[in-house]
Amino acid sequence: MNMLNSFIPALAFLFQEVEGDRWAQMRHAAANPDLSKFLVIGALLFIIGVAGVLTRRNIIVIFMSIELILNAANLNFVAFSRYLQETGSVNALAGQIFTVFVIVVAAAEAAIGLGIVIALYRNKETIWVDEIDLLKW
Amino acid sequence: MYKYIWLVPLLPLLGAAINGLLGRKLRFSEPVIGGIAVGSVALSFLISVAAVYSYGFGSNAQWPPNPYLTSQDGFSFEWIPGGAVHINHGIQSGFALLNVHWSYQLDPLSSVFMLIVTGVGLCIFIFATGYMHGEAGFYRFFAYMGLFMFSMLVLVMGSNFVMMFVGWEGVGLCSYLLIGYYFDRQEAANASRKAFITNRIGDFGFALAIFGIIATFGSAQYTQVFEQAKTFPMETIGHWGLLSWIALGLFIGACGKSAQLPLHVWLPDAMAGPTPVSALIHAATMVTAGLYMVTRTNVIFQHSQTMMLVVALVGAATAIFAATIGITQNDIKKVLAYSTVSQLGFMFMACGVGAFVIAIFHVMTHAFFKALMFLGAGSVIHGMHHEQDMRRMGGLKKYMPYTYWTFLAGWLAICGIIPFSGFWSKDEILWGAASTTQIPLGWIVWAVGTIAAICTAFYMTRLMAMTFWGRERFLEAPAGGEADEAHASAYDKGLAAHDARLPSAGDRPRHEPGEHVGPVHEDVAHHTATHGHADEHASDKGGHGHGAHIPHESPPSMWVPLVVLAVFATIGGLVGIGPAFRSVTGTEHPGGRLNIVNWLSPVIWSPATEAAGEHGSEPLAEGTHGAEAAHGPASAANGFNLAHAVESSVHSELATEWIFIVISLVAAGIGMLLGGLFYVWRPALPDIWAQRLRPLYLASYNKYWVDEFYGWAITRRTMDLARAVFAFDAKVVDGIVNGLAWLSRQFSRLVGGFDKYFVDGLVNTIAAFILRLMSPLLRAAQTGFTQNYALVMVVGLMIAVAAFFAKDIAAALRSVFAAIM
Numbered sequence: 035m036n037m038l039n040s041f042i043p044a045l046a047f048l049f050q051e052v053e054g055d056r057w058a059q060m061r062h063a064a065a066n067p068d069l070s071k072f073l074v075i076g077a078l079l080f081i082i083g084v085a086g087v088l089t090r091r092n093i094i095v096i097f098m099s100i101e102l103i104l105n106a107a108n109l110n111f112v113a114f115s116r117y118l119q120e121t122g123s124v125n126a127l128a129g130q131i132f133t134v135f136v137i138v139v140a141a142a143e144a145a146i147g148l149g150i151v152i153a154l155y156r157n158k159e160t161i162w163v164d165e166i167d168l169l170k171w
Numbered sequence: 172m173y174k175y176i177w178l179v180p181l182l183p184l185l186g187a188a189i190n191g192l193l194g195r196k197l198r199f200s201e202p203v204i205g206g207i208a209v210g211s212v213a214l215s216f217l218i219s220v221a222a223v224y225s226y227g228f229g230s231n232a233q234w235p236p237n238p239y240l241t242s243q244d245g246f247s248f249e250w251i252p253g254g255a256v257h258i259n260h261g262i263q264s265g266f267a268l269l270n271v272h273w274s275y276q277l278d279p280l281s282s283v284f285m286l287i288v289t290g291v292g293l294c295i296f297i298f299a300t301g302y303m304h305g306e307a308g309f310y311r312f313f314a315y316m317g318l319f320m321f322s323m324l325v326l327v328m329g330s331n332f333v334m335m336f337v338g339w340e341g342v343g344l345c346s347y348l349l350i351g352y353y354f355d356r357q358e359a360a361n362a363s364r365k366a367f368i369t370n371r372i373g374d375f376g377f378a379l380a381i382f383g384i385i386a387t388f389g390s391a392q393y394t395q396v397f398e399q400a401k402t403f404p405m406e407t408i409g410h411w412g413l414l415s416w417i418a419l420g421l422f423i424g425a426c427g428k429s430a431q432l433p434l435h436v437w438l439p440d441a442m443a444g445p446t447p448v449s450a451l452i453h454a455a456t457m458v459t460a461g462l463y464m465v466t467r468t469n470v471i472f473q474h475s476q477t478m479m480l481v482v483a484l485v486g487a488a489t490a491i492f493a494a495t496i497g498i499t500q501n502d503i504k505k506v507l508a509y510s511t512v513s514q515l516g517f518m519f520m521a522c523g524v525g526a527f528v529i530a531i532f533h534v535m536t537h538a539f540f541k542a543l544m545f546l547g548a549g550s551v552i553h554g555m556h557h558e559q560d561m562r563r564m565g566g567l568k569k570y571m572p573y574t575y576w577t578f579l580a581g582w583l584a585i586c587g588i589i590p591f592s593g594f595w596s597k598d599e600i601l602w603g604a605a606s607t608t609q610i611p612l613g614w615i616v617w618a619v620g621t622i623a624a625i626c627t628a629f630y631m632t633r634l635m636a637m638t639f640w641g642r643e644r645f646l647e648a649p650a651g652g653e654a655d656e657a658h659a660s661a662y663d664k665g666l667a668a669h670d671a672r673l674p675s676a677g678d679r680p681r682h683e684p685g686e687h688v689g690p691v692h693e694d695v696a697h698h699t700a701t702h703g704h705a706d707e708h709a710s711d712k713g714g715h716g717h718g719a720h721i722p723h724e725s726p727p728s729m730w731v732p733l734v735v736l737a738v739f740a741t742i743g744g745l746v747g748i749g750p751a752f753r754s755v756t757g758t759e760h761p762g763g764r765l766n767i768v769n770w771l772s773p774v775i776w777s778p779a780t781e782a783a784g785e786h787g788s789e790p791l792a793e794g795t796h797g798a799e800a801a802h803g804p805a806s807a808a809n810g811f812n813l814a815h816a817v818e819s820s821v822h823s824e825l826a827t828e829w830i831f832i833v834i835s836l837v838a839a840g841i842g843m844l845l846g847g848l849f850y851v852w853r854p855a856l857p858d859i860w861a862q863r864l865r866p867l868y869l870a871s872y873n874k875y876w877v878d879e880f881y882g883w884a885i886t887r888r889t890m891d892l893a894r895a896v897f898a899f900d901a902k903v904v905d906g907i908v909n910g911l912a913w914l915s916r917q918f919s920r921l922v923g924g925f926d927k928y929f930v931d932g933l934v935n936t937i938a939a940f941i942l943r944l945m946s947p948l949l950r951a952a953q954t955g956f957t958q959n960y961a962l963v964m965v966v967g968l969m970i971a972v973a974a975f976f977a978k979d980i981a982a983a984l985r986s987v988f989a990a991i992m
Binding site for chain 1: 953
């Protein structure tokens with residue numbers, strides 16, 4: 035009963051009434067994306083990344099998930115940059131430049147991280163993170 | 172000239188400093204050390220003579236003289252700058268500034284002592300250069316001797332009591348150092364400590380008296396103190412006023428320094444020092460410091476009839492006491508030591524009966540003849556190869572002519588044979604005792620003194636007979652016994668020890684611990700080198716073996732001082748020819764200022780003339796010294812007076828005086844004849860009489876067991892006290908401390924147990940509980956898997972976000988519910 039009580043509002047949220055043609059609205063929205071769309075996509079990417087980091091056992095996949103998280107942040111930066119450009123209140127290019135930095139740092143991180151992975155593999159003969167619990171000690 | 176007297180003490184001090192500080196380091200040879208020491212004393216003597224001459228006899232000398240202080244010419248310094256002294260003695264009260272100047276005083280009294288100290292001292296210094304020849308501690312000896320001269324001169328030349336006290340302590344220190352010169356001999360070390368401690372007792376009284384003087388008169392300067400003291404009321408017998416107490420303190424000091432009963436015990440033991448020391452310090456100068464002090468303070472003493480009587484009785488008792496001991500002693504130096512004690516008793520006797528001038532006169536003559544006899548004894552000991560026991564001497568007349576003839580003069584002087592010096596002073600002392608009006612019981616003092624004079628003549632004759640006359644007992648084989656063994660041992664070691672005279676010998680006297688003799692001196696080879704007649708001695712020694720050393724005469728450096736002193740011992744008394752000879756000399760005190768009575772009268776206060784209002788107005792003070800005042804009408808107050816009784820029966824003052832002179836000469840004659848009978852003509856008699864009077868003999872031989880009594884009554888009791896205090900300390904004090912320690916130990920054990928079992932237990936229990944409870948939880952969190960940590964971070968992030976947006980989330984939820992419902 036309790037589950038039902040929480041499930042119904044969610045459904046209601048999904049299927050709330052909208053005026054006009056739903057698809058037309060969706061197409062319009064897709065053609066003219068506002069900030070919220072980018073933020074939602076960024077949030078989705080972030081969640082996928084976090085879930086991947088938390089759940090996957092293969093360390094390479096975890097790396098890839100981390101890249102997702104970083105790119106979610108990049109997306110947010112760019113989106114806000116674009117958004118702020120329209121309002122024109124601050125220097126909107128800052129977000130884009132920051133993105134470039136993040137990409138650079140991500141590349142470096144990937145290089146180091148893969149180096150660590152190789153070193154780890156050479157020592158432990160594994161890339162499964164549940165077999166690596168050295169942090170305990 | 173006399174403004175340079177400040178040099179007199181300074182020169183010996185300089186000599187002592189040079190010898191003492193540099194003598195060892197620069198390895199001065201004996202002539203250098205002796206030259207510095209003798210030269211400084213000789214210079215002092217010359218300055219003294221010149222100063223005294225210009226003071227008393229010079230063209231601008233005043234008479235009666237005023238005391239001359241070197242501060243008058245600027246030769247002084249403010250030694251103890253002033254403090255306020257509270258004066259409280261009833262007559263005048265208030266505050267005075269006490270400023271003590273270091274300045275020397277020249278007056279008739281100090282001039283006599285200056286001449287004695289430097290003159291006799293010079294002779295003894297010269298003697299010592301010969302006597303101490305070959306000693307490794309030669310420089311040390313002369314450094315101490317020079318220091319002693321300085322201290323003694325400060326004592327007698329100081330212008331105030333504090334300077335006198337400095338000199339007083341200085342001579343005590345030097346006496347200690349010189350008695351303990353052979354400090355590696357237990358006997359000498361003990362003797363020096365005994366002398367020092369006994370003197371401390373006297374110094375205690377002296378210091379108290381000085382404090383009393385300062386508190387009473389507000390000054391320590393003689394001139395000021397005595398000027399005030401003259402105005403004090405007289406204190407008759409039994410009246411213990413302020414001045415009596417001060418005089419008592421002073422006299423205790425004098426007893427210590429001058430070896431009077433009951434503090435005489437240190438002087439005979441002091442003979443452990445080298446013989447020149449005994450002559451200078453323990454016969455001629457230091458022991459007379461007490462006489463100097465009593466005479467210097469005669470104003471105070473004469474105010475107290477009680478103390479005058481005490482002084483006279485103590486002097487008389489000491490005189491007879493020491494003289495009777497002297498009869499039975501066998502050590503030549505011990506005899507002379509007891510003789511010194513006895514003669515000092517005579518001097519105090521003279522002070523006590525008011526004849527202060529005569530006391531100083533006897534100090535002077537005694538300095539001559541006793542220094543002579545001590546040096547003679549030193550010469551004998553030297554010649555006998557450190558033999559001091561008279562039983563092993565005899566017949567030395569043949570071998571030591573200079574020593575014998577000079578000693579003979581000393582013997583006649585001390586026995587009191589006219590015209591030798593001792594006669595004049597001793598006769599006047601006895602006359603003063605018989606005729607005194609200052610104290611009662613003068614006739615007892617006279618009787619005791621006369622008996623003591625007989626004893627003196629007896630034991631000195633015995634000494635002469637045993638040493639210089641009779642059989643040559645040193646030729647006989649050793650009779651065995653301790654003395655002989657020590658002697659033989661000393662002789663053995665003496666030969667071997669002469670290697671030690673090499674420069675590397677250091678400072679050790681060449682003596683063996685058991686040795687009981689004076690300083691070591693030259694070996695046979697040395698004698699051969701210096702004295703031509705030593706050859707046969709060396710060969711004789713081979714024949715006789717141990718204990719049969721042929722004596723030899725001492726070198727000129729030793730017998731020349733003897734001759735000088737002998738001359739003075741013979742004629743020195745002529746400066747004090749008594750009034751009994753006025754029919755011959757024409758005047759009571761012939762010689763003008765050269766007569767010691769006239770010379771010293773200005774410094775002696777006379778209560779009789781004071782009463783008559785004549786004080787200070789009599790030039791040349793004819794016949795007004797203390798003893799002469801006896802003929803005044805005041806005599807009736809003091810009971811029986813021997814001289815008056817005799818005079819009233821013969822009706823002639825001159826005849827009375829002559830009667831006493833004859834008695835004194837007869838006493839001396841009896842003593843000498845008895846001595847001759849016992850030790851020259853009938854040598855068996857001493858043993859017979861020693862048997863007949865065995866208790867008396869033993870008492871005398873054992874010195875009346877005074878040392879034993881002191882040992883029992885003072886030393887042992889002190890030790891008992893110390894033991895009791897130690898026991899108290901060990902048992903009670905330590906017990907309390909240890910008990911407290913035990914208590915705190917128990918308490919701490921208790922506290923420790925509580926801490927260990929209760930507090931620690933509690934803490935451990937709680938800690939263990941918490942640990943067991945929490946550790947699985949915390950351990951479980953530490954998986955080591957990165958993903959777990961990341962999960963925690965994400966969950967935490969979510970919670971943080973949720974908390975941050977709690978309101979918005981709640982609002983959103985509400986709107987959703989609202990939409991649904």
